[in-house]
Amino acid sequence: MPLLALRLGLSAPRDLGRLRLRRSRSRGLVVASGAVKAPAAVVWFKHDLRVDDHPGLAAxxxxxxxxxxxPLYVFDRRILAGYSDKMLELLLFALEDLxxxxxxxxxDLLIGLGNAEDVVLKLVNEVQAGLIFTEEEVEYRVRNVLASVESSLSNASxxxxxxxxxxxWSASLYDYKNPRELSTSHNQFLKEKLPMNTPLAAPSLPALNIEIETGSLPxxxxxxxxLKESRTSEDNWVPLKSTSARSILKKTLSQIKVKTGVASSDSDGGDDTTAYYGTSGRKVQNSMFASESSIEVRGGxxxxLDALAAYLKYLEGTGKASWQELHDKVRLSETRDGASFCTLFGPALQLGVISKRRxxxxxxxxxxxxxAGFISPFGYSTPTVTAAVDAICSMEWYWLLxxxxxxxxxxxxxxxxxxxxGHLIQxxxxxxxxxSVLLVHGFGASLQHFRDNIGAIADQGCRVWAITLLGFGKSEKPNVNYSELLWSELLRDFIVDIVKEPVHxxxxxxxxxxxxxxxxxxPxxxxxxxxLNTAGSVVPSYSFIPLSEARLLLLFLRSRAGGILKEYYPTSYDPGAATVIESIFSFNLSIPLNFLFDSFGGKILIVQGMKDPLTKSKSFVSMLREHCSKVHIRELDAGHAPHDGVPSYLDVWWQKGDE
Incomplete structure (x- = not known):
């Protein structure tokens, strides 16, 4: 901020948020006098679709x-990649309000359609812009878009x-000096007791007295x-994301009449993404929601803010029809304590319709x-206040990480x-x-569990991808129902959106x-x-699943839930970690491995550490050989994580699956 003030010859305005110069060049700007106007300032909106508490706009x-x-917004397919139809609809509501x-x-808000580099470059020339204000980003591909815009501007005349x-700029909840100096231990971070930033009031804007076509919203x-026309051949898989894992399982298992309980049960702990992001139902006039079936707050x-007030006062009751509708949605979306907040307000926070600190x-x-003006040290007075504060502080922590x-x-x-x-994945x-090879860790671990394998596999001429699943490591840990189906959809979307080709x-x-x-x-x-020492069971004819085989690992994990929390989060106790640990009690490993193998139909290599204390390795290998004849099996003198105990074996044997 002082750099900006010095650059323009002004005293530093107070509380304008955190700003920094992304690229500095000698420009020789002078303060305008008389009829001469200073070069224009472009405010490029991306995930900050508001006027309230907007440090960039205020600056x-x-x-x-x-x-x-x-003000400018660009419909760039790279920024919008991964948006569901529901999110696109909410985006348009937010832009209309802005x-x-x-x-x-x-x-007015200028609307651009296409690559941000082209739109920004054209606008800069048309309005003779001297400054561009844009929000700090952490997503890799959005940061790449910003870098491309910078490069385009640097090379243009x-x-x-x-x-x-x-x-x-950023609208950080905490007043920190340098992100490099932030502790990655949540406990240590809290001990530092950083001051909280106050949200900014909406600024009074000058009239846009520029003759330029502002464009209209699509x-x-x-x-x-x-977006469909902008797809490349690498994006042909995008339609795969429209159907949830549960829907596919129900359809497939009902056809073959598998008696696993999955086909007829909704209690697997996973969210049905089709229902969550499905097509909107009938529109409701003067509603906070896009339709009767929507459970996400829409608009500006x-x-x-009105919806937030209604949410916080949930226990007080209301006579307002719009508030009553929101209270009905709270009851519908409270799948676990506090989960309704992220369901209702998550999209608005992702789009930046409202800031976290507001x-x-x-x-x-x-x-x-x-x-009466006090904050109790023993907790908040209502569950909605607790849910909102916990969610916001958690979101901010993982954004800082x-x-x-x-x-x-x-x-x-x-x-x-x-x-x-809406959640940040590392x-x-x-x-x-x-x-391409995609490495996926086990419960309580992270992508760093493959630290001894990533480089070695890449050296063999591969593109290696390793992901930290939602709820683990430094990936976000939101208040959701964790399940194998949720994580399988995460892997599906990662392959479709990021890798963009089939993976090992x-x-x-x-x-x-x-x-x-x-x-x-x-498939x-x-x-x-x-x-590698996989969970799950082999079930002859898919007819039944013995508890001792299917749930042994889960029983072990459940018995050690407290110890696991201390072992994998020894100093930080990250926000949301307890929620992930609790998910152990809702896991469902009843889908037979041999059913999944048959459905896949491709090459399969099983690497089994025979010293695994969590499974009966000899019995498991015997069942594989008897009922999965096409599966390649390698037995190792190792434990539950053979790639960790004997890393060199994985570096060679992963290729067996492609023979």
């Missing part, structure tokens, strides 16, 4: 009173002189058509009002961030050519079982399966 206005401020709010101040400077069908900041501020203010991983390289491999259903990629799936323990489900339900995504 653009405060920097120079006579500077034209040009455009209306800007117009009320005689400004401008009638006004030098390229514009890019100012990157309809949902037009936007879907644009004003509607979202939610935190409004929630704490409500708590103070209920308690993600930011640090992008600006501070630690370890042997660069960490990347992918946003899945992964890495090593190697640039050859077949390598999984350990429950990670192996998740890989088997992914390959069995979506086109896997080139082969390599399972």
């Amino acid at each position: 653009a206005v405060a920097a120079e009173p006579r500077r034209p401020v040009v 455009k209306m709010v800007l117009k009320s101040q005689e400004s 401008f009638t006004s002189g030098n390229p514009p400077e890019i100012m990157v 309809t949902l069908e037009e936007l879907k058509g644009f 900041t004003e509607i979202t 939610v935190y501020h409004e929630t704490i203010q409500y708590e103070r009002d209920r308690n 993600a930011l640090k991983s992008q600006v501070c390289i630690e370890g042997n491999y660069p960490f990347r961030i992918w946003r899945w259903k 992964y890495t990629s090593v190697g640039h050519e050859g077949p 799936l390598v999984g350990n323990s429950i990670g192996g079982y998740i890989c088997a489900i992914t390959a069995g339900l979506w 086109s995504l896997a080139r082969s399966l390599i399972l």
